[in-house]
Amino acid sequence: MKFATKAIHAGIEPDPSTGAVMTPIFQTSTYAQTAPGEHKGYEYARTQNPTRSVLEKNLAALENGTDAICFSSGLAAQDAVMKLLSSGDEVLAVNDLYGGSYRQMVRVWGQWGLKSRFIDMYTAANVEREITPATKLIWIETPTNPMLNIVDIAAVCAIARKHGIMTCVDNTFASPYLQNPLDLGADIVLHSATKYIGGHSDVVHGCLVVKDAELAQRLHFLQNACGAVPGPQDCFLILRGIKTLHLRVQRACENAATIAQFLAAHPKVEKVYWPGFASHPGHEIAKKQMRMFGAMVSFDLKDNSLENAVKVMSSTELFTLAESLGGVESLIGHPASMTHASIPREARLKVGLTDSLIRLSVGVEDVEDLIEDLERSLA
Numbered sequence: 105m106k107f108a109t110k111a112i113h114a115g116i117e118p119d120p121s122t123g124a125v126m127t128p129i130f131q132t133s134t135y136a137q138t139a140p141g142e143h144k145g146y147e148y149a150r151t152q153n154p155t156r157s158v159l160e161k162n163l164a165a166l167e168n169g170t171d172a173i174c175f176s177s178g179l180a181a182q183d184a185v186m187k188l189l190s191s192g193d194e195v196l197a198v199n200d201l202y203g204g205s206y207r208q209m210v211r212v213w214g215q216w217g218l219k220s221r222f223i224d225m226y227t228a229a230n231v232e233r234e235i236t237p238a239t240k241l242i243w244i245e246t247p248t249n250p251m252l253n254i255v256d257i258a259a260v261c262a263i264a265r266k267h268g269i270m271t272c273v274d275n276t277f278a279s280p281y282l283q284n285p286l287d288l289g290a291d292i293v294l295h296s297a298t299k300y301i302g303g304h305s306d307v308v309h310g311c312l313v314v315k316d317a318e319l320a321q322r323l324h325f326l327q328n329a330c331g332a333v334p335g336p337q338d339c340f341l342i343l344r345g346i347k348t349l350h351l352r353v354q355r356a357c358e359n360a361a362t363i364a365q366f367l368a369a370h371p372k373v374e375k376v377y378w379p380g381f382a383s384h385p386g387h388e389i390a391k392k393q394m395r396m397f398g399a400m401v402s403f404d405l406k407d408n409s410l411e412n413a414v415k416v417m418s419s420t421e422l423f424t425l426a427e428s429l430g431g432v433e434s435l436i437g438h439p440a441s442m443t444h445a446s447i448p449r450e451a452r453l454k455v456g457l458t459d460s461l462i463r464l465s466v467g468v469e470d471v472e473d474l475i476e477d478l479e480r481s482l483a
């Protein structure tokens with residue numbers, strides 16, 4: 105089955121009890137048993153919920169995995185991955201990653217004796233150099249946030265496999281429509297489904313997808329044992345969002361390409377970060393591992409004072425100034441004070457995340473209106 109068909113049909117059958125075409129919201133915490141231990145496969149809703157089960161089957165299909173495990177947020181999904189490790193183990197993570205992922209690794213897991221190091225992953229050889237006997241997990245995010253660097257998933261996963269190290273790819277920025285890390289050798293794919301998968305900025309949700317039975321079983325155990333599960337209403341909203349995932353992401357990528365070119369030609373713009381440019385250092389790898397180049401665009405201004413950037417960000421009318429990304433509506437954001445405020449300033453500057461960097465999540469509005477909005481605010 106091709107992607108668009110999977111998005112609409114994979115795992116989804118009319119409800120056997122009523123024939124409802126759309127998956128019902130099973131708003132229940134428990135299920136009747138005819139005799140102790142005799143039931144229809146559902147006992148208690150932290151452990152199993154039919155709405156969630158349908159979503160998990162659908163997500164597994166979208167990432168070409170065998171199992172998906174859903175959580176109440178992307179960071180709850182990360183929490184489960186980290187719990188596969190033990191104290192004394194070490195995580196190697198890409199040096200430009202989601203601020204909340206960094207915060208959890210350093211400030212939560214650091215206290216429990218799990219060490220995380222943040223390294224340049226843009227050459228696979230460098231990853232191999234950084235591996236120590238304690239390294240048990242390699243954490244990839246690509247395209248990275250907010251600098252939109254590209255990590256070669258296949259190359260890094262091949263090195264990890266050679267050393268017996270588990271890999272997890274945060275695929276939130278690409279979405280399963282653009283990139284499928286399990287096909288490139290990753291062990292675990294993570295999504296903040298809050299973003300493109302949900303797609304309408306109305307729900308917080310996370311998931312993991314795997315294709316190994318033992319890993320699936322360990323993660324299902326953690327889902328149930330730790331309990332950060334999504335409610336059935338949230339699972340329904342994610343299922344609804346997925347039905348148009350391919351259409352939304354495709355249009356958003358087209359809009360982003362037009363906007364990136366507009367910004368690159370603008371006299372007040374110093375630099376545009378978008379992997380679709382042939383001059384982008386990760387362009388060839390992006391071409392190889394992604395279907396399109398994504399709908400996130402970051403840029404820096406010629407007058408790179410914080411005040412100037414604040415002026416631009418506060419004067420757009422269609423681009424809403426807000427955290428998050430991946431919805432149908434376009435957003436504009438300031439990573440240094442918003443999404444990445446939890447990363448120390450020196451660490452931010454080291455990867456090029458200046459105080460004047462502006463990040464766009466391009467939506468699916470008419471691109472001419474979006475460009476007019478940027479033109480006006482830049483002026």
Ligand SMILES: *Cc1c(COP(=O)(O)O)cnc(C)c1O
Binds near residue numbers: 202205249276
């Ligand atoms: C938002 C985000 C997360 C965290 O997901 P939540 O659903 O907000 O917990 C993780 N990684 C990336 C790349 C994100 O954008």
